[in-house]
Amino acid sequence: MAPSRARARSIATDGAANRLRFLALTSGRPLWDLAQRVQPVRRHLNASLIDHAVREMPPRPEPLSTMADYTSWASLTDRTFSGRHMPPVSGPEGGRPTPEQAADLFTRGDAMIPCPRSTVLFAYFAQWFTDGFLRGDTHVPRDPRKNSSNHHIDLNQLYGLDEAATAALRTFDGGLLKSRLVNGAEFPPKLCENGKIKDEFSALSVIRFDELTDAQRDTLFATGSDRGNIQLGFTMLTVLFLREHNRVARLLAGHYPRWDDERLFQTARNILIVLLIKLVVEEYINHITPYHFRFALDPRLSTMLARAPWHRENWASAEFNLVYRWHSLIPSKLAVGDRELPMAETLVGGALIPGPGLGRLFEDASRQRAGRIGLFNTDPVLRAVDVASVAESRALKLAPYNSYREHCRFPRVRRFDQVSGDARVSEALGELYRNVDDLDLYVGLFAEEPGAPNAMLPPLLTKIIAIDAFSQALTNPLLASRVFNAATFSPHGMKVIATTRTLSDVLHRNVPEDPRPRFVSMTRQGAR
Known part of the structure; x- marks a missing residue:
């Protein structure tokens, strides 16, 4: 049963400054359109709005990490521990549900x-x-304090986390990554033979490999990420970026015949990483925000933001990891070619791609609606992930929801109906938590109601995403003012970056098996 939304949460609890900013950015579209037509004005607004968004939380470096509850040189430099935005807080004695009970709040109904x-x-x-x-x-067992991240947007999904993995994936000829042709189009090579990882790919790994049958192992692709085969959508995007890397490498080889394999590979890699960051800023973030202003990756942006206090080395935080568990987006059944498959049947789903073809699958995903991010909307298959998320947040002693609201410059809420006007949500929270100050961050983030009917995300989640996403993407060394130029990417590489704005652009130049025009978008047709 879907929750009723007859009575919306009052946005008065978000504070006057936050309400005015939201109103300004979501009203007066003709004025915003006019401002964006004047390039100097657009550049200034772009940098200013990004800077203001990130400054809503104290900047890095954080005084603490998950290493300890005090500051040390090790805690400021050892990035195998995750960053944290707030100090650890011991949870209340009682007053909170068990992780299993809290996870029930996420479970989808019929x-x-x-x-x-x-x-x-x-x-x-x-x-x-x-x-x-x-x-x-x-x-x-997993240590919730630790991570295995490089803390950069570096396309390790394609290139691997270290040089050994990268080398295993390269042909060392013409700057290309290893691939094989299926129906006239490139795919990653097979990782295994007779259930065993091939010697040439010994530097690669796959999560939960021991749980797979030999038949499943023989369908796996050799990819940079140990999660590269985890689900159909993940694998589709890796295949697409493999094709784009090799397309760009061949383009560079044609224009710069004196370049050796190493320079071709490294330049193509640089181009692909910035291409991804551009898609994140110009398609992904613009999709998330309901604003009339469209953020852009401008080569001058790093110079304009160089003195921003948050322009520091990347360090992914425990909170950022937590806010991105958007399992409610995934429908219980997914469109795959001419079939609708239960989500579980798309796990380890690389073998599903060649039949319909990459273009068809991207269009299928673009025509199917995602679920709304929030409570009571996650497929029961993923319940264990929500149990683990609540348990890990408590093991890390993350401060409660209200403390993070205050940290992000929102007023504290006093009642559960100020978290959500949906009676089903507010009543369920009231039954499980002693009071609103006991509400777990993980639960509160997804219980909070969006500030407008067409908004995708609730206010606190939006703010944390904006803070961490912009500061994570825009501090990439490839975007530095002395690096983001033709000397690094080549004139033709700069043209590839400049002329790419959407995933649709990338897809349509990489589907030789079926080159027909297709609708490819993160935003559904007809949505505003």
Whole structure:
């Protein structure tokens, strides 16, 4: 049963400054359109709005990490521990549900609540993009304090986390990555033969490999990420970027015949990383925000933001990892070619791609609506992930929801109906938590109601995403003012970056098996 939305949460609890900013950015579209037509004005607004968004929280370096509850040189430099925005806080004695009870708040009923704007492609991209740098500990048992991240947007989904993995994936000829042709189009090579990882790919790994049958192992692709085969959407995007890397490498080889393999590979890699960051800023973030202003990746942006206090070395935080668990986006059944498959059947789903073809699957994902991010909307198959998320947040002693509201310059809420006007949500919270100050951050983030009917995300979640996403993407060394130029990327590489604005652009130049025009978008047709 879908929750009723007859009575909306009052946005008065978000504070006057936050309400005025939201109103200004979502009203007066003709004025915003006019401002964006004047390039100097657009550049200034772009830098100013980004800077203001990130300054809503104290900047890095954080005084604490998950290493300890005090500051040390090690805690300021050892990035195998995750950053943290707030000091650890011991939870209340009682007054909170068990992680299992809290996870029940996320479970979907008979029908999915659809997102007003998003397609399944958005869900696929969100998982694939963030899994590149929001990487938890890979040891068993898992240590929630630790991570296995490089803390950069570096396309390790394609290139691997280290040089050994990268070398295993390269041909060392013409700057290309290894691939094989299926139906006239490139795919990653097979990772395994007879259930065993091939010697040439010994530097690669796959999560939960021991749980797979030999038949499943023989369908796996050799990819940079240990999660590269985890789900159909993840694998689709890796295949697409493999094709784009090799396309760009061949383009560079044609224009610069004196370049050796190493320079061709490294330049193509640079181009692909910035291409991804551009898609994140200009398609992904613009899809998330309901604003009339459209953010852009301008080569001058790093210079304009160089003195911003947050322009520091990347360090992914425990909170950022937590806010990106958007499992409610995923429908219980997914469109795959001419079939609708239960989500579980798309896990380890690379073998599903060649039949319909990459273009068809991207269009399928673009025409299917995603679920709305929030409570009571996650497929029961993923319940264990929500249990683990609540348990890990408590193991890390993350401060409660209200403390993070205050940290992000929102007023504290006093009642559960100020978190959500949906009676089903507010009453369920009231039954499980002693009072609103006991509300877990993880639960509160997704219980909070969006500030407008067409908004995808609630206010606190939006603010944390904006703070961490912009500061994570725009501090990439490839965007530095002395690096983001033709000397690094080549004139033709700069043209590739400049002329690419959407995933649709990338897809349509990489589907030789079926080159027909297709609708490819994170935003559903007809959505505003």
